[in-house]
Amino acid sequence: xxxxxxxxxxxxxxxxxxxxxxxxxxxxxxxxxxxxxxxxxxxxxxxxxxxxxxxxxxxxxxxxxxxxxxxxxxxxxxxxxxxxxxxxxxxxxxxxxxxxxxxxxxxxxxxxxxxxxxxxxxxxxxxx
Amino acid sequence: xxxxxxxxxxxxxxxxxxxxxxxxxxxxxxxxxxxxxxxxxxxxxxxxxxxxxxxxxxxxxxxxxxxxxxxxxxxxxxxxxxxxxxxxxxxxxxxxxxxxxxxxxxxxxxxxxxxxxxxxxxxxxxxxxxxxxxx
Numbered sequence: 318x319x320x321x322x323x324x325x326x327x328x329x330x331x332x333x334x335x336x337x338x339x340x341x342x343x344x345x346x347x348x349x350x351x352x353x354x355x356x357x358x359x360x361x362x363x364x365x366x367x368x369x370x371x372x373x374x375x376x377x378x379x380x381x382x383x384x385x386x387x388x389x390x391x392x393x394x395x396x397x398x399x400x401x402x403x404x405x406x407x408x409x410x411x412x413x414x415x416x417x418x419x420x421x422x423x424x425x426x427x428x429x430x431x432x433x434x435x436x437x438x439x440x441x442x443x444x445x
Numbered sequence: 446x447x448x449x450x451x452x453x454x455x456x457x458x459x460x461x462x463x464x465x466x467x468x469x470x471x472x473x474x475x476x477x478x479x480x481x482x483x484x485x486x487x488x489x490x491x492x493x494x495x496x497x498x499x500x501x502x503x504x505x506x507x508x509x510x511x512x513x514x515x516x517x518x519x520x521x522x523x524x525x526x527x528x529x530x531x532x533x534x535x536x537x538x539x540x541x542x543x544x545x546x547x548x549x550x551x552x553x554x555x556x557x558x559x560x561x562x563x564x565x566x567x568x569x570x571x572x573x574x575x576x577x578x579x580x
Contacts, residue, residue: 331525331529333526333529334525334528334529336529336533337528337529337532337533337536338532340532340533340536341532341535341536344536344539344540375521404520404521404524404525404528405517405520405521424524425524425525425527425528426524426527426528426531426532426564427528427532428531428535429532429535429539
């Protein structure tokens with residue numbers, strides 16, 4: 318019996334943050350692929366088909382909101398859960414992210430338990 | 446005239462060099478910016494902060510505005526490293542493959558607790574910047 322580990326895409330330009338997110342998610346039993354800017358995020362979303370995307374909003378080349386809009390336009394990616402990750406907690410930033418097509422909005426720092434609850438809520442329970 | 450781009454500008458430097466008690470109305474900060482302007486007239490007040498361009502207003506901190514670009518940058522610059530510290534403390538505490546010794550566990554617990562405490566201070570500071578109210 319093979320255990321299927323879900324693949325997540327972490328989009329984050331700060332290397333230390335990517336390292337932290339990878340450790341946190343692998344500890345929680347997921348596999349991780351990383352993108353460092355908005356353009357790479359779109360490319361990896363299309364080619365790797367992750368089951369969930371954690372999207373930092375301030376990114377080089379193409380920001381997280383623009384990348385989310387573009388990902389949503391791709392066939393088969395209209396419903397992939399996208400979680401916006403931001404340092405800002407203003408209601409404006411949140412509604413902007415949701416309007417761009419994000420399913421959830423979390424503010425840094427991300428708490429391990431908070432993240433686990435969120436992922437359980439967003440992912441269908443068909444496997445794992 | 447070509448604006449001078451400072452790619453390494455960090456808004457935290459500006460804030461840390463400005464004692465809070467003088468920042469009540471943003472005057473100290475404004476004065477410092479004007480002084481700098483005087484040194485180099487050709488230098489435009491345009492700074493490149495990672496992926497966000499912040500245009501500093503006429504030397505004054507816009508305390509009446511709910512959220513200026515300055516406070517947005519501050520929020521990002523201060524919370525991002527704290528996010529890494531707190532997140533990695535949680536990873537160390539929870540990794541079943543390499544459990545910590547009692548002393549290490551205690552140390553990591555104290556690191557996380559202090560990072561959380563620093564985060565509270567940062568949140569408070571950001572609220573002060575947003576509202577312009579310094580206690």
